[in-house]
Amino acid sequence: MxxxxxxxxxxxxxxxxxxxxxxxxxxxxxxxxxxxxxxxxxxFIEVPTDIVFQVLFCCVRYKLSYRDVAEFFLLRGFKFTHETVRF
Ligand SMILES: [Zn+2]
Known part of the structure; x- marks a missing residue:
C-alpha cells in the first residue's frame, strides 16, 4: 500500500x-x-464500510424507508438516524 x-x-x-x-x-x-x-x-464515516454498503443495499433493493433501515440496523447494534441514512 x-x-x-x-x-x-x-x-x-x-x-x-x-x-x-x-x-x-x-x-x-x-x-x-x-x-x-x-x-x-x-x-470520516463512523461505521464500517461493509455496513454502509448494506444500508445502501437495503434502500435500493428492498425499497425500505430511511427510518426502517435505521431501525433495522439498530437491531444489529448500529445506532444512527434516518437523516444519516439519507446522507
Ligand atoms: Zn508518506
Missing part, C-alpha cells in the same frame, strides 16, 4: 488497529500514520 499523503511505497505495518478494526500503517518517508480508509470517501 502506498502512502496517501506523499505516494511513497515505503510504508510499515503497525501492530495497532483503528477502533473500527482497520489496519494502520506508517510512512517511512513522511512519518505520517494512515489506515486502509484514509483518503477515501468513507474516511
Amino acid at each position: 502506498d502512502c496517501p499523503h506523499c505516494q511513497s511505497p515505503h510504508v510499515s505495518l503497525l501492530q495497532r488497529k483503528t477502533h473500527l478494526g482497520y489496519t494502520m500503517f506508517r510512512c517511512k518517508h513522511c512519518r505520517r500514520t494512515f489506515n486502509e480508509r484514509t483518503d477515501t470517501p468513507f474516511n
Whole structure:
C-alpha cells in the first residue's frame, strides 16, 4: 500500500488497529500514520464500510424507508438516524 499523503511505497505495518478494526500503517518517508480508509470517501464515516454498503443495499433493493433501515440496523447494534441514512 502506498502512502496517501506523499505516494511513497515505503510504508510499515503497525501492530495497532483503528477502533473500527482497520489496519494502520506508517510512512517511512513522511512519518505520517494512515489506515486502509484514509483518503477515501468513507474516511470520516463512523461505521464500517461493509455496513454502509448494506444500508445502501437495503434502500435500493428492498425499497425500505430511511427510518426502517435505521431501525433495522439498530437491531444489529448500529445506532444512527434516518437523516444519516439519507446522507
Ligand atoms: Zn508518506
